[in-house]
């Protein structure tokens with residue numbers, strides 16, 4: 001039976017009110033600041049629902065570390081094996097219970113990830129045939145000029161906002177999840193348009209399995225709170241496999257749980273699978289990343305850093321006078337663009353055609 005807040009924090013995103021992302025390393029793209037609210041006087045903490053860019057004190061960090069260590073005794077290997085081998089069944093159960101009521105559409109998506117709708121023009125009608133026959137869908141995919149894949153799409157809380165917001169007539173959105181229940185929910189959504197979208201069942205960690213997408217054809221791959229659901233040992237191969245699908249100049253976008261997020265600190269004894277990797281009450285698994293770990297995963301897959309940010313936010317329950325420290329990590333990593341021969345050596349870092357986002 002699913003715990004009521006099985007994937008607590010996924011909804012935590014940036015929220016429409018905005019946030020500040022602190023950029024701990026040099027050379028990253030700075031995004032415009034918006035809706036920032038800083039807590040300068042701790043006595044005022046209960047005056048708002050959330051505070052941005054919260055600094056952690058050394059004591060707070062040490063206390064979080066201690067708490068994690070106290071609960072880090074791993075479950076026996078046979079239990080771990082069961083959670084791993086039945087991972088998609090636990091997610092199927094999750095979606096059978098919650099259907100599409102759990103995750104909310106995220107309108108912050110386009111502020112954080114403008115790559116999802118770079119040339120958005122609201123008056124465009126799709127010229128692609130949306131009649132939904134296999135033939136027309138194949139044509140749509142072939143003629144597409146901007147292809148996005150969302151991995152671990154759940155019930156489509158990212159996919160449907162993209163289809164609604166990005167009216168580029170050349171857009172085609174692929175989305176997959178290893179939960180067949182989730183994919184069925186995507187396909188049965190009235191907004192599912194087979195002329196612009198293709199949902200399929202796929203296990204990201206099965207690196208031998210083929211994607212129904214040729215290599216080097218995707219402009220964008222989106223991973224929102226999905227990499228953390230994989231066993232840490234499977235993460236590198238999964239990211240490297242995905243990187244093959246990106247065009248030169250294409251980007252991988254990720255938002256996921258950061259180390260010592262409230263959701264990690266709430267895990268009690270008997271839930272730890274390995275360091276920073278846990279199983280929730282409903283059998284779904286979750287890892288909590290550092291920025292460096294994600295950097296390593298992407299660069300090992302031969303992708304270049306565009307952005308690697310930590311978003312530390314203090315959420316406040318004013319009624320119960322509770323404070324909740326959230327930590328999320330947001331990354332953009334790009335496959336190196338092909339250099340046109342005439343600009344070799346002087347034009348590195350340009351966007352590929354179609355990816356109209358300024359990274360400079």
Ligand SMILES: C[S@@+](CC[C@H](N)C(=O)[O-])C[C@H]1O[C@@H](n2cnc3c(N)ncnc32)[C@H](O)[C@@H]1O
Pocket residue numbers: 007010087091103151152153154155156157158176177178179182202203204205206223224225226229230
């Ligand atoms: C926390 S949910 C996030 C869902 C969605 N990205 C969103 O933000 O609404 C994690 C999703 O990843 C999917 N998932 C977990 N492991 C996966 C894997 N190995 N391959 C494909 N999907 C996976 C789950 O079924 C679930 O839908």
